Amino acid sequence: MFDIAIVWSVLPALGKGALLTLELTALVILFGTLLAFPLALAKNARHVAARSFAHAYIVFFRGTPSLVQVFLLYYGAGQFQSLQATFLWPVLGDPFWCVVIALALNSASYTGKTLAAALAAVPRGAREAAFSLGLARYQAFLSVEFPLAARTALPAFGNEVILTCKATSLASTVTLLDLTGTARLLSAETYAPYEVFLGAGLVYLAINYGLMLLMRRLERAFKPSN
Amino acid sequence: MNILHGFGSQLLLGALATVQLALASLVVGSLFGVTGCWLQLRQNRLLRGAGYLYAALIRGIPDLLVVFAVYFGGSLTLAKLTGRYVEIDAFAAGVFALSLSFGAYAAEIARGALLSVNAGQREAAWTLGLSRTQALWTVILPQAARTALAPFGNQSIVLLKQTSIVSIVGCDELMRKAAEASGATRQPFTMYLAVALIYLVLTGAATLLLERTERRASRYLGA
Numbered sequence: 242m243f244d245i246a247i248v249w250s251v252l253p254a255l256g257k258g259a260l261l262t263l264e265l266t267a268l269v270i271l272f273g274t275l276l277a278f279p280l281a282l283a284k285n286a287r288h289v290a291a292r293s294f295a296h297a298y299i300v301f302f303r304g305t306p307s308l309v310q311v312f313l314l315y316y317g318a319g320q321f322q323s324l325q326a327t328f329l330w331p332v333l334g335d336p337f338w339c340v341v342i343a344l345a346l347n348s349a350s351y352t353g354k355t356l357a358a359a360l361a362a363v364p365r366g367a368r369e370a371a372f373s374l375g376l377a378r379y380q381a382f383l384s385v386e387f388p389l390a391a392r393t394a395l396p397a398f399g400n401e402v403i404l405t406c407k408a409t410s411l412a413s414t415v416t417l418l419d420l421t422g423t424a425r426l427l428s429a430e431t432y433a434p435y436e437v438f439l440g441a442g443l444v445y446l447a448i449n450y451g452l453m454l455l456m457r458r459l460e461r462a463f464k465p466s467n
Numbered sequence: 468m469n470i471l472h473g474f475g476s477q478l479l480l481g482a483l484a485t486v487q488l489a490l491a492s493l494v495v496g497s498l499f500g501v502t503g504c505w506l507q508l509r510q511n512r513l514l515r516g517a518g519y520l521y522a523a524l525i526r527g528i529p530d531l532l533v534v535f536a537v538y539f540g541g542s543l544t545l546a547k548l549t550g551r552y553v554e555i556d557a558f559a560a561g562v563f564a565l566s567l568s569f570g571a572y573a574a575e576i577a578r579g580a581l582l583s584v585n586a587g588q589r590e591a592a593w594t595l596g597l598s599r600t601q602a603l604w605t606v607i608l609p610q611a612a613r614t615a616l617a618p619f620g621n622q623s624i625v626l627l628k629q630t631s632i633v634s635i636v637g638c639d640e641l642m643r644k645a646a647e648a649s650g651a652t653r654q655p656f657t658m659y660l661a662v663a664l665i666y667l668v669l670t671g672a673a674t675l676l677l678e679r680t681e682r683r684a685s686r687y688l689g690a
Contacts, residue, residue: 317656410529
């Protein structure tokens, strides 16, 4: 019933899908983290409007399934014919970019919330000390506040990276042949779902194990050296 | 509900199915979690290994892959057993797949919570003459439950959102209804936005319930 030879034979094809999974993960983390900075600053801002916006953003993206967010962008954009004539269409008409954008917006809500809490936990004294040493506001943020906050936020960020890698499997629902999409196709071609999905699962495990090791190194890099 | 072109009641029916899917998976998944935790805390290395393997394996792969494996694998197994092609029930496959996933996280939460109870508590219970079972039920578990409540609740909310992926194999829940309504009305943005708001209400209600339960569970704790 279970043929281990099939697992080996589908691995090269799954490897190609894994490349797309890695590409999606990298882009989502990159854009999601970049978006997380303004979001975290807005959440901690004194301005009520900025704070409310950040709060509403986080509630929406954390309170709804990622799949809805992907479909809202990918299928939803099709409702507005006028969009198809604009410069946005090459992006919104492309499932790859729809997945990247939807998941990045989603990831930013998680990373942004973590970062905001970590920044708020940085002692006031650290900032004042930086100012008294003559650092400008942006210098104080980049070289004092952010490294301290990053140390607090990194474990949660590591979890978010692995969750993001798993979330990229949603790409398979909008026709992309990522690792999950490739596995689904191969399963239909070979009539060997157990072998194919086990093979794909092992590749995911290997990727996530690698990501975990990478995040540990990053955590060590931000540890104070004594 | 003109804006939904008469699909409002369909979406609400879908929401009901989503809640049923989530509750069924919560119950079955918790059973898997208890089993996984029990295995992880065994002296027997084989059983302990099985418990850890389950949690590590499932937590390292996407839920969607688990759904596909259960749905397509289950169809094949049923076909081989019965000798003819049988369409597997998407709801049942969905509950099983979501439970496998939820159970892996629940096992980790339960083990962490049990181990967080100070060993002195158990020794004190034994000193007072309580049997092992009595010590577990009246001293250890109530304290562990309080620790486990918040992460367990958060994972339940993740589960509620994850039910949406079962629509991909044709389970007739909220997401599926939205896809049908989108196709019929050619207004996918309106439909998916409406569905997003319904999910928001569901997760919001779950969050409020969790907060209330947490407050109630810690009402006798000082500070």
